[in-house]
Amino acid sequence: MWKVIIRRVLLMIPQLFILSILVFFFAKLMPGDPFSGLIGPHTDPHEVEALRRAAGLYDPWWEQYLRWLGHAIHGNLGMSYNLHEPVTTVIGQRAVNTFWMSLLSGILTYLIAIPMSIVAARNEGKWQDQLWLTYNSITFGIPPYVFYL
Incomplete structure (x- = not known):
């Protein structure tokens, strides 16, 4: 190892x-x-x-x-000419918020994905399975930048 x-x-x-x-x-x-x-x-x-x-x-x-x-x-990493601060300071200030947003995003993803997968697996071929399959196909087909418009 x-x-x-x-x-x-x-x-x-x-x-x-x-x-x-x-x-x-x-x-x-x-x-x-x-x-x-x-x-x-x-x-x-x-x-x-x-x-x-x-x-x-x-x-x-x-x-x-x-x-x-x-x-x-x-x-x-130099100075930020717009903020007049060291770049490492600017990154450090934003890193905490980035960490918490990533953690919350991961938690929400699993809170939705695990129950959705269980329902789809228990109802294979039924309308619930088709509903989640359609939902996943549509949402995965949308580029991420569309949500920022």
Whole structure:
């Protein structure tokens, strides 16, 4: 059992490295930069340019990646330019609510799914089974983003 755990942990290291490269490059492909949102009608362009130089946005991509990776490994995810707080603080503030929402969602899912499965299994081929089968087919066929509209 320990061999399986160690092997999976060791396989996770290159996967995380590849994922970090993908995240970095997809972030670089997005239009604009972290300071584009700060530009307004009264913003001094030289001020924004100084911020870009201070952040190292004109350095070669590999220097930017290694700097980003080093900071991320040490837990420094940078500053939120909108909230003017460290990103780790912002994530930490929201993590508690995310945990409780996930827990409640899981509990509600099982409170509905287990009785529904029992009713469908006890009434196989009857109208109750067909009702739950239809309900599941419809709800699984709806994309999740529809609920956010």
